[in-house]
Amino acid sequence: MRxxxxxxxxxxxxxxxxxxxxxxxxxxxxMIRKVAAGIYSYLPFGLRSLRKxxxxxxxxxxxxxxxxxxMPMANPAELWQESGRWEKYGKELLRFKDRxxxxxxxxxxxxxxxxxxxxxxxxxxxxxxxxxxxxxTKFRDEIRPRFGLMRGREFVMKxxxxxxxxxxxxxxxxxxxxxxxxxxxxxxxxxxRSVEADSGAIGGSFSHEFMVLAxxxxxxxxxxxxxxxxxxxxxxxxxxxxxxxxxxxLELQKVDTPEQKSIEEVAEFLQxxxxxxxxxxxxxxxxxxxxxxxxxxxxxLNMIKLTNLLDVDWVLMAEEDVxxxxxxxxxGFAGPIGLKVRILADAEVQGMADFVVxxxxxxxxxxxANQGRDFEISQFADLRQAMAGxxxxxxxxxxxxxxxxxxxxxxxxxxIKYSEAMNATVLDAQGKTQPLVMGCYGIGAGRTVAAAxxxxxxxxxxxxxxxxxxxxxLVTMLNPKDDQVREAAEKLYQxxxxxxxxxxxxxxxxxxxxxxxxxxLIGIPLRVTxxxxxxxxxxxxxxxxxxxxxxxxxxxxxxPQLQQLVAEGLAFELEK
RNA sequence: CGGGAUGUGGCGCAGCUUGGUAGCGCACUUGACUGGGGGUCAAGGGGCCGGAGGUUCAAAUCCUCUCAUCCCGACCA
Numbered sequence: 001m002r003x004x005x006x007x008x009x010x011x012x013x014x015x016x017x018x019x020x021x022x023x024x025x026x027x028x029x030x031m032i033r034k035v036a037a038g039i040y041s042y043l044p045f046g047l048r049s050l051r052k053x054x055x056x057x058x059x060x061x062x063x064x065x066x067x068x069x070x071m072p073m074a075n076p077a078e079l080w081q082e083s084g085r086w087e088k089y090g091k092e093l094l095r096f097k098d099r100x101x102x103x104x105x106x107x108x109x110x111x112x113x114x115x116x117x118x119x120x121x122x123x124x125x126x127x128x129x130x131x132x133x134x135x136x137t138k139f140r141d142e143i144r145p146r147f148g149l150m151r152g153r154e155f156v157m158k159x160x161x162x163x164x165x166x167x168x169x170x171x172x173x174x175x176x177x178x179x180x181x182x183x184x185x186x187x188x189x190x191x192x193r194s195v196e197a198d199s200g201a202i203g204g205s206f207s208h209e210f211m212v213l214a215x216x217x218x219x220x221x222x223x224x225x226x227x228x229x230x231x232x233x234x235x236x237x238x239x240x241x242x243x244x245x246x247x248x249x250l251e252l253q254k255v256d257t258p259e260q261k262s263i264e265e266v267a268e269f270l271q272x273x274x275x276x277x278x279x280x281x282x283x284x285x286x287x288x289x290x291x292x293x294x295x296x297x298x299x300x301l302n303m304i305k306l307t308n309l310l311d312v313d314w315v316l317m318a319e320e321d322v323x324x325x326x327x328x329x330x331x332g333f334a335g336p337i338g339l340k341v342r343i344l345a346d347a348e349v350q351g352m353a354d355f356v357v358x359x360x361x362x363x364x365x366x367x368x369a370n371q372g373r374d375f376e377i378s379q380f381a382d383l384r385q386a387m388a389g390x391x392x393x394x395x396x397x398x399x400x401x402x403x404x405x406x407x408x409x410x411x412x413x414x415x416i417k418y419s420e421a422m423n424a425t426v427l428d429a430q431g432k433t434q435p436l437v438m439g440c441y442g443i444g445a446g447r448t449v450a451a452a453x454x455x456x457x458x459x460x461x462x463x464x465x466x467x468x469x470x471x472x473x474l475v476t477m478l479n480p481k482d483d484q485v486r487e488a489a490e491k492l493y494q495x496x497x498x499x500x501x502x503x504x505x506x507x508x509x510x511x512x513x514x515x516x517x518x519x520x521l522i523g524i525p526l527r528v529t530x531x532x533x534x535x536x537x538x539x540x541x542x543x544x545x546x547x548x549x550x551x552x553x554x555x556x557x558x559x560p561q562l563q564q565l566v567a568e569g570l571a572f573e574l575e576k
Numbered sequence: 577c578g579g580g581a582u583g584u585g586g587c588g589c590a591g592c593u594u595g596g597u598a599g600c601g602c603a604c605u606u607g608a609c610u611g612g613g614g615g616u617c618a619a620g621g622g623g624c625c626g627g628a629g630g631u632u633c634a635a636a637u638c639c640u641c642u643c644a645u646c647c648c649g650a651c652c653a
Contacts, residue, residue: 012602012614013588017646037645091577143577146647263652279652301651317651331653358653385651479611513613520613531612541612 001471003506008045010518020216022453023148025462029522031470038145038153045522046449048470050156053445054135056187056467057158064180066131066160071113073137077103079112083421094141106139111418111440114161118436119424125165125434128426129173133160135445147216149450150406160441163419165428170437174413177441179575181210181409184443187572189465190452193405195221196231198304199412207412210443211405212451221405222386226398234304236386236400237393238347246353250368252337255356258363261332263297266365270356274298277356278349278369280334282323282341286313290326293383294336294345296352300385306344309381327360334358336375337366343375346383406451407444414438456546461521463546466569471504473562474524476515478531480507488555489530492540495559501566520545526565528558 011028018024026032031046042050058068077095080086085093086105094106107113114132122130135158145153162173178194185192190212197209209232211221223230231237260269267274277297283306284290295301307315320331326341327334335358336343349371357369371377392398419425419436428434449468456463466472473496477489489505496503504524506515512531519527529541540558543550544565553561 009586011587015587016582016589019647034645143650144647261653274652281651281653283651295652297652299652303651317653323653327653329653334653476612481611511611511613511615513611513615516613518614529612533612 001504003504004508006045006504007043008522009043010521018148020147020150020454021457022150022216022450022462025453025457025521026148026450029462032149034148038142038151040149040152040154040446042446045470049449049464049468050446052468052470053188053449054156054158057135057184057443057445060180060184060187061133061158061160063183064131064176066133066162066177066180068134069132070134070136071107071110073106073139074104075107075110075113077105079116079422080105083112083115083418085112092140092142094139108138108140109440109442110134110136110159111161111414111438112422115418115422115424115436115438118163119419119422122163122436123426125426125428128436129162129164129169131160131162131173131177133158133441147450149446150216151218152446155447156445158443158445162439162441163424163436164439165426165434165437167415167437170413170415170439174411174439177411177439178208181208181411181441181443183572183574185210185212185408185448186575188448188452188467189456190408190448191455192408193221193223193230193403195223195405196229196235197410198232198235198308205413205415207410209405209407210409210411211403212408212448212455213403214406214451214454215404216454217404217406219405219407220385220402222388222390222400222402224392224395224398225401226392227395229392229394229398231386233385233387233402234302236390238382238384238386238390239393240347240350240382243347243351245350245371248353248368248370248373250354250370252369252374253367254359255365255367256363257359257365260363260365266356267297270365270367272356276354278336278352280336280339280358282318282326282334283315284318284322285310285315289342290318290322291342291344292326292334292336292339294343294349294357294377295384296346296348297356299346299348300387301346302383302385305381305383309344309383327358329359329361329364332358333360333362333364335360335366335369336371336377337369339375343377344379344381344383345371345377347380348384349377350380406447406454408448408451409441409443411441412439414440457523460517462523464523464525466525466566467572469523469525470502471524472502472526472566472569474504474506474519474522474527476506476519476527476529478512478515478529480509482532484535485530485532488535488540492528492530492555492558496562499559499563501562525569526562528562 009030014024015027030043032040138157139154142153164170192212195209197207199207220233222236260266263274274297278294281293323331353370354368356367359365388402390400416435424436425433452468453462475493479485493505525545527543538554539552
């Protein structure tokens with residue numbers, strides 16, 4: 001491709017509304033443009049990366065035995081009513097009516113459509129197992145789209161759905177997808193973790209997330225430094241061992257804590273560490289219960305664990321007026337003593353004595369508080385979020401390390417949730433009707449490209465790994481008016497094209513500085529500079545974008561050199 | 577959905593407090609020079625100041641409403 005004839009509108013300055021680096025660089029490098037909040041156009045340069053991502057996914061899905069299909073964006077309401085999600089999915093489901101006033105929605109995921117296809121076409125266990133996938137545009141009307149392609153409303157996703165006769169079959173399908181996913185992200189050159197995750201709204205019995213490690217990630221994950229265990233902090237199990245509650249040694253004492261509300265403030269004010277405080281969170285549930293949850297001062301409540309423990313649809317922090325009604329004080333001073341609601345506590349609290357709690361009155365706390373003596377806890381459970389330093393639940397010696405991650409893939413074992421709701425069954429070998437056991441498997445294609453940029457950039461621009469780079473080689477023709485330079489660059493360009501090396505020839509009539517700045521910004525892995533200075537010696541310069549290392553080759557040596565580097569950059573080994 | 581902020585040529589911004597002919601840098605067009613890290617000079621083109629309503633002799637500027645975008649939050653009691 002000739003730059004002079006290409007469409008690659010780069011920006012010198014960072015658009016004001018782009019916050020994260022991948023968003024900034026994708027805009028600046030002419031990969032994408034915003035159309036509306038969370039809705040983007042892919043310009044040609046960005047589309048090339050997206051297509052490469054899709055192709056890697058396609059190859060690995062095919063290798064794992066999945067079969068590609070394509071389902072529509074517009075879904076009729078009936079299917080969604082049948083699964084119950086027309087009501088349940090909430091506002092993220094964008095609904096609309098056709099000209100006949102029939103209800104439709106934009107598909108945010110396609111369990112309903114695929115299950116409908118399968119139930120109408122598959123009736124025998126002999127047609128199983130089956131795994132169908134598509135790479136398709138999804139629409140989810142997110143509460144808060146943000147960070148460019150990272151959380152868009154319209155986005156390209158690969159979604160796969162497996163159908164098996166029984167649990168064992170489904171587990172095997174799941175394991176194949178797990179491995180395919182690891183292969184995909186390895187091939188992209190990403191630093192990622194596959195972690196255990198909560199299956200959340202989609203439902204199902206177990207699930208894994210694939211997390212690209214990056215500071216800007218929206219998720220917290222922990223991984224063991226001694227074994228393979230890794231999990232989303234929402235899910236990460238904690239071990240508590242045998243906890244003995246120490247004997248109280250202090251009297252309960254009221255202390256004035258004027259204007260001190262947060263744990264940090266109170267701890268600072270009383271010259272204690274947050275570990276010596278117990279915080280009391282007032283929550284309300286979908287069952288309309290209000291209850292209190294106690295946690296050690298430096299710990300975080302894990303809403304998902306709490307929701308699962310209580311077996312309710314949701315749990316929220318109580319509204320200000322509810323807190324006032326229950327505790328008799330504004331937020332900031334809640335404590336367990338004298339509370340009339342049910343009190344739960346994180347297991348860690350069981351091992352604490354003589355701690356500080358809120359006093360249920362403005363500017364008042366209690367010190368020397370003790371469970372059993374001063375108040376009763378109805379249940380202890382694992383309710384907190386895992387953090388760095390916590391002991392691993394799977395091995396003896398390991399400790400958690402914590403990371404931020406971008407969720408680029410998520411796989412679920414669904415079980416029979418959808419097949420039952422939608423009556424998708426087959427006959428087994430005994431002629432008995434069985435509901436299909438399903439799994440579903442998603443990858444955000446655009447998000448993965450964005451995550452790759454988050455992980456691979458420097459102050460001058462992005463440095464996409466070879467497998468995702470829009471072009472493999474950039475040939476920079478320094479002065480197109482110099483015949484020798486022009487001819488040399490053209491010759492090199494033609495040689496590379498003949499070898500099917502994806503090459504961008506910067507033949508623009510621009511000054512060198514502009515070309516170099518753009519080259520760094522768009523981050524093509526290999527850059528060849530053809531300039532009069534080196535050409536006098538018959539040489540051209542190679543610069544590796546990632547390392548910045550430059551080296552000189554004769555015109556004839558350059559082509560095989562590039563060929564080898566491209567091949568190395570694309571090489572991959574599959575995990576077994 | 578709650579809180580905060582911002583909307584002024586393609587991009588980045590100033591002007592708004594204290595109303596009085598819409599500005600700067602980059603980009604763009606033409607010409608000349610220049611040619612290894614966003615170059616120089618000269619001459620140009622482009623803006624219903626997000627939208628609607630109001631106050632006023634006069635509104636980018638003040639008031640009301642509205643739309644859009646971004647950030648934070650929905651957890652630290």
